[in-house]
Every structure is written in structure tokens, then in C-alpha cells.
Amino acid sequence: MTSAANAPVLEIRGLTKRYGELEAVRGIDFHVQPGEVFALIGPNGAGKTTTLRMVATILRPTAGTITMNGIDVVKEPDRARQLISYLPEEAGAYKNLKAIEYLKFVAEVFFDDRERAAEAVRMGREVSGLGDRLDDKLGSYSKGMTRKLLLARTVMTQPALAILDEPTSGLDVINALELRERIKQMAAEGMSVLLSSHNMLEIEFLSDRVSMIAEGRIHATGSPAELKERYSAENLEQVFARVARDGREVA
């Protein structure tokens, strides 16, 4: 199923990250296809965020390779950064900037071409759904508003791969639903997504494929339906609980 004709956007092999003696990620492999939403799920400290950070070029792997559209991410991070857009879990924004100034800043950082930058800002404005509040300083934003703006910022550059760490954390149900719809729509339009979430509903709704990660290792990969079948579980939460327990035993 995964050996589709088109080459993957992201291919990860033997990815390992050690912090001193602690081995956070212990040689994992996975890939993300164009337009695919791929999710990493697992308990706290499983290595999800470390993996996302390595793909986002802000941590250097101890071993292994990350290839993005044929670019070696570890060797050429500057080229890889043009293709990605990263939304960290606890991201904040520059409090002294107005929201619209922030969107312009990011657009100008990504695009030399004025027209493309303006287009990105237009899209960010629309996706954020913040309307007139975009003229307010970010210091006055609530957590939910900030998250909406940051998600808009992440997708507005139309990256080949969006890296979303807990994209809807801190959002209310309605806002979260809206954002999930938006992510799904953008994936349908060709954007690949590497996702991490604790919300199993979100994972089931968004993901084409899921990897269960625990103790720095991938224990199972497949579509939500496949995983439920394999673990004879009714929902992903049960799958998650089993893998999390097994992971502990393995370690």
C-alpha cells in the first residue's frame, strides 16, 4: 500500500536522538506521501516532539537520515526549511507585533517575491478567521486566538510538509473542528502533514496513517482502521493504551 508510484515527501530511516545518556528516539523509520496526513501518537516522553523537531531542522539527529523531496535535511537544513512549516506545541508569538504584522513578517521571511508574500498573508488572514482582530497586538490575544493565528501562519506558506505538534491544543470544540476541517482540506489540495496529537478523535478524523510510538520506538504503523483491527480494539484509544503498556514492557 505504501509503495505508491509517487516518491514520498518525507522519508526517515534509522532516526536516533540521544541527549547525553538518555536515548529519546531509538532508530525509527517512516515516510509521508504527498497529500498524506501522517500522525505520531504515543504517551508523554515517547519521542514524538523530538522527532518532529528533528524533521523541523531545529535538532540534529544523532544518527539516521531525513530526506525531504530528495534533500538531505541534516546536511542541507537551509534548503529543507523552504519546504516545511512547523507549529510547535507550546508556540507563542511576538507580543509587540500586531497579528497582521506577524503574518507579513513570516510571509516576507519565506518569499522573496512580493506577490507570493502578499498571497500568503491573504491566505493567513482568511484561515485565521480573526477578521478585525488581526490589527490588534498579539500581547492582547487569548491562547485560542494565538493558536488559530499560528496555525494560519503555518499553512499560509503552502509548505510541502506541515509539521503540526498538537495543532488544536487549547482550542475550544468549535474552533478545533474548524481547524481540523481546514487541515483536511489543505491535505486534499496536496499539502502533506506530519502530526502529533493526544486527541484520538482528532487523529482518527485527520490521519491517513498512524504510527504508534513509545519509549523512542515505533511499535505499529497503519491506517486507523488497520490498527483497530490488528489490536482488536473499538477505537484508537484502546490501541494507544495497549501499545503504551507494551512499550513499557519492552523497555
Add this chain to the structure above:
Amino acid sequence: MRRFLVLLKKELRELLTLQTLLPFVIVIAVFGVLGQTLSAVSAEQSAAAPLAVADEDGGPYAQVVLEALELAGFETVTVDGPLTEDTAQDLLDSAEANIVIGIPAGFSKAIAAGQTQRLPSWTRVRNFSFIGNTDIASFDGAMSVVNSAVAASVAAEAAPSVPPAMLQQPVAPAEHVIIGDRSAETPAIAVMSFVSQQTTFIPIVLFLVIVFAAQMIATAVATEKENKTLETLLSYPVTRTAIVTSKMVAAGLVALLSAAAYMLGMQQYMSGMEASMGGGTESAAAASAAAMQQLGLTYGPTDYLMLGLTLFASILVALSIAIILGAFAESVKSVGSLITPLMVLILVPYLLTLIVDLSVMPDAVRYAVMAIPFTYPFVTGPALFLGNYGLVWWGIAYQLVWFAVFAAIAARVFSSDRILTMKLSFGRKKR
């Protein structure tokens, strides 16, 4: 380059906020008001401080005293009655004066007979501030005016053939000063006071600029960490060098701006201070200005350029060290304590050079101080006065070496995991 400018614009926006600008505006305003107040106070004081004179003699020499005081610009008020411990208070009150001078009966006769006379006086000390002392200073002036007037008048009688001025100062100094290979005719004390004005004022500004620059950049990095914007920033398609340099340039620019604000405020304060303390020094200063120029004690364009280069190099060193220290910070709050070592490194040469000259220090201490890069901006001013250009160039080169080393370390920190993972957490185990 374009992306660097985009980053720079963002950094400046972050640094130039109402909260950061307000202190500078306040400083300019406060110093300005202080300076104005000081000069206003002094003007009022010199105008409203009459000298009370209780003349019980009424003789010719008492007249000489009174005329001399008036000629010298003292406002005198004659009060009646003998000046004793008991009456002094009342006499001061009645004349609304702070100083009362008594000319005792028989004063003229005794002077004529060649006896030194004592003029009793009472000075009311109301406060102990600098400006409060003007009364005391003016009394000193009054006494010397009185003495020379009486002496001149006695001399005119005793030795009519000799000009009174000659008798008062038969030997006049013709002082010459040599600095390096230049010389000029001017009192040495005037040279020292002229130089010390510059060597105390300029270092304060230098000190502030360097410290501000360090604080700005460390705060900028710590803010990125505290606001959780650093991770995102590091994933943008810009080189890490551009991130580091845009922060440095922005902090340097804001530091210069803040220094200009402080300089402006200080200048207003100092000129107000001088106006209140000085008085007669203005004409003297104008007269000796030519001499100072002759001695090379005024900076020419090249000197300013070298002073500027030295300061620029110092700012670069401070920025490169502070950006690394800022990377250790987990919050803006911790910036203060993190850059303390850097502050000490700047404070030591600042205070040392303010008090003693490097050349008189023991060798070991001198080399230790010369090893601190921040010593050079403080010694450059005097070195330029003395024409010691070698030291200045060495200082610039030496500081640039420091900058190169720390900028390289900063670049490494920012392009590795350390920028995200390094923090000072003494005694706490890593997860």
C-alpha cells in the same frame, strides 16, 4: 540580505516599544528638569543673598571696605548695632541675609596705625548641599576683595611711588604645560580640570552604551525563549547567521539610541550643574580653550573616528558575549543575573580608569586590566590626548579578536541543538 532586513525590522519592532522607550524619555526629561532647576536655583541664590554689614567704625577704611564690596557686585545692607553673639541672629533676620560682617569701632584707626584687624562675621549655614555652599564661597570672595582693597589703600599711603597692584602680587606665575611634544602657556590646574571634565563624563556614556547593548541582546534572546517563539524562528528559511546578526545589529542600534538619550540628558544636567557651581569659570574656559587646542586636548575628526571605532569594537564584544549568555536564560527575569559577570567585566576597568592611571598600576594588575577588552574604550580618550595611537589601534585589534572568538561561539550555539537545550540549572538533574 533582504531576509536579514526583514528580521532586523522585526527585532527593532520588538525592542522599540513604549516600555523600552519610556525610560529614555523619562531620563531626558528628569535630567533636563534637574539641570534647569539647578541653574534657576543658583540664579535665585546669587541674586537674593545680600551681605549685612554692621559698621560701627564709620572711618575711611570702613568706607573702603564697603565700596570694595559694592564694586565687586555684592549687595550690601547696612544694619545697626554692635555685632555680638547675642545680636547676630537678629541682625541676620532683619537684613534677610545669611552672612553678617561687623566693622568694629576703631577699625580705621588701627589699620592706619599698621595693626592687623579682625573682621568678625557670622554665617548662617542652612543646608549642606553643593549649592547651599555658595554663601560660604561668596564670603570667601568678599574677604579677598576686602583685603586687596584695604591693602591697596594702605599701600597708596605708605608707598605712593609703587603701583598698588605690584605690591599685592609682586610675583606672577607664567605657567607652561607640556603634554607629549606639545606645549602651551596655561595653568596646569586648568588643564587638569579641563581633562577631568571629559574623562569623567565620556566614560559614563561609554559604560552605559556597552551595558545597554549587552542587556538588549540578552533580553531579545531570552524573550524568544520565554515567549516560545524561538523554535518557530529557527525553523524559518533564514540562515542562523542572519538570525544572530539581525539581533546584534538591532541591539547595537537601540543601545546607541539609548546612549544618545542619556548623553543628552546628562549634558543638560551637567550644564545646569556647571551654571550653578561655576560662575566665573566661563570666561576662563574660553580663554584657555586656545591653550587646550594647542596642547592637543581637543578631539579632531580622526580622534572621534578612533574613539568611535573603539566603542564600536567594545559593543561588538559585549553583544557577542551577551547573546551567548542570553541563550542560557530561560526567562527574561533571569537575564539580569546571567549578564552579571559581563557587567563586572565592564565595571572593573570603568572604575579603575576613573580613579587611577593604568601606567601607575603594578605590572601584574596592569596586564590583568589590559587583558579585559572593555578597558580599551576607557583608556582611548586619555591615550588620544597623549597622542598614544599605538595603544588605540592595539585596543581595537584586540577587541576584534575577542569579538571573532565569541561571535564564532555564538554562531555555533545558534546552529546547534544547544540553543534549545542549554540552560543553567544548577543541582537539577536532566530529565
